[in-house]
Amino acid sequence: MMQKNFIIFTLFILIVNLPAVISAKVDPPNYDFSLDALAVFKPDQDLETIKKKYPGGEEISSQGSVSVWRFYVAHIRYKFPVWVQLKNGKVLDSFATLPSYFLHDVFHQSIINRYGKQDSYYKKEENAVYSWEKKTDIKMVYSGSCTITCFPLYFSMIIKSPPTDMENYKPLIVQFDSKI
Numbered sequence: 001m002m003q004k005n006f007i008i009f010t011l012f013i014l015i016v017n018l019p020a021v022i023s024a025k026v027d028p029p030n031y032d033f034s035l036d037a038l039a040v041f042k043p044d045q046d047l048e049t050i051k052k053k054y055p056g057g058e059e060i061s062s063q064g065s066v067s068v069w070r071f072y073v074a075h076i077r078y079k080f081p082v083w084v085q086l087k088n089g090k091v092l093d094s095f096a097t098l099p100s101y102f103l104h105d106v107f108h109q110s111i112i113n114r115y116g117k118q119d120s121y122y123k124k125e126e127n128a129v130y131s132w133e134k135k136t137d138i139k140m141v142y143s144g145s146c147t148i149t150c151f152p153l154y155f156s157m158i159i160k161s162p163p164t165d166m167e168n169y170k171p172l173i174v175q176f177d178s179k180i
Contacts, residue, residue, distance in 0.1 A: 033075070033078070033102070033106075033107070033110075034110070035110055035111065035114055037073055037075075038073070038082070038094070038096060038155065038157070040053050040054070041071075041082055041084055041091060041094035041096070041157065042091065042094070042138060042157050043090075043091050043092060043093060043094075043138050043157060043158065043159035044090060044091060044159070045090070045091045046089050046090055046091070047069070047084075047086055047089040047090075047091075048089070050069075050071060050084065050091075054071040054072065054073065054082075056071070056072070057069045057070065057071040057084075058070050058071075060083070065087050065088045066085065066086070066087050066092075066166075067085075067086050068083060068084065068085050068086075068172070069083070069084045069086065070082070070083050070084075071084065073096070078099045078101075078102070079099075080096060080097055080098055080099050081096070081097055082094055082095070082096040083095045083096075083172050083176075084172075085171070085172050087163060087166065091159075092158075092159050092162060092166075092169070092171070093156065093157060093158040093159055093171040093172055093173070094156065094157050094172070095154060095155075095156045095171075095172040095173055095176060096154060096155045096156070097153070097154050098151075098152040098153065098154060098155060099152075100151045100152075101151070102151060102152050103149070103150070103151065104144040104145075104146070104149075104150035104151050104152050105150065107142075107144075107152045107155075108130070108142065108144060108152075111130075111132070111140070111142055111155075115132050115135060115136055115140065116132070116135050118130040118131060118132050118142075119131055119132055119133055119134045119135070126145050126146045126147060127143065127144075127145045127153070128143065128144055128145070129141060129142070129143045130142045130143070130144075133160065137160065138157050138158060138159060138160060139157070139158040139159075139160055140155070140156065140157050140158075141154075141155070141156045141158070141173060142154070142155045142156075143155075154173075156171070156172065156173040158171045158173065
């Protein structure tokens, strides 16, 4: 008798909660993220435009006409830093460390939808690096990694032709790698 009551009670709970279970929707944390949020950090953009969209940026370093700034891209569900290297107030390159709870598949697909399939791909163990440069006016590098799930690491946009007076120009992605 007790077992029968338990089964009836369990079925009752399931039936009562069925509408909530059926209508539940789980969105990834970056479901509404758009690459447009990073467009202001593309090479040849200017510092004043970035400051208007992302106030509160901080100058990290400065050497002559070249400076590095850090801005934060924030939304309801995320906040992440974007470093920008500038010369005379114009962007040379940018480097964004993406939140680890973003889904790699969603972010990578959004880049593919916008710029097409990557031109090169490199994978070592669980890390992959994707590069776009043939079909775009800038070089873009995206990296993701996988453990139990896959997640993005960083996204970088680099000027293809740096100013001629910058023979020692190193993009941020190279500078950050050499500091590891």
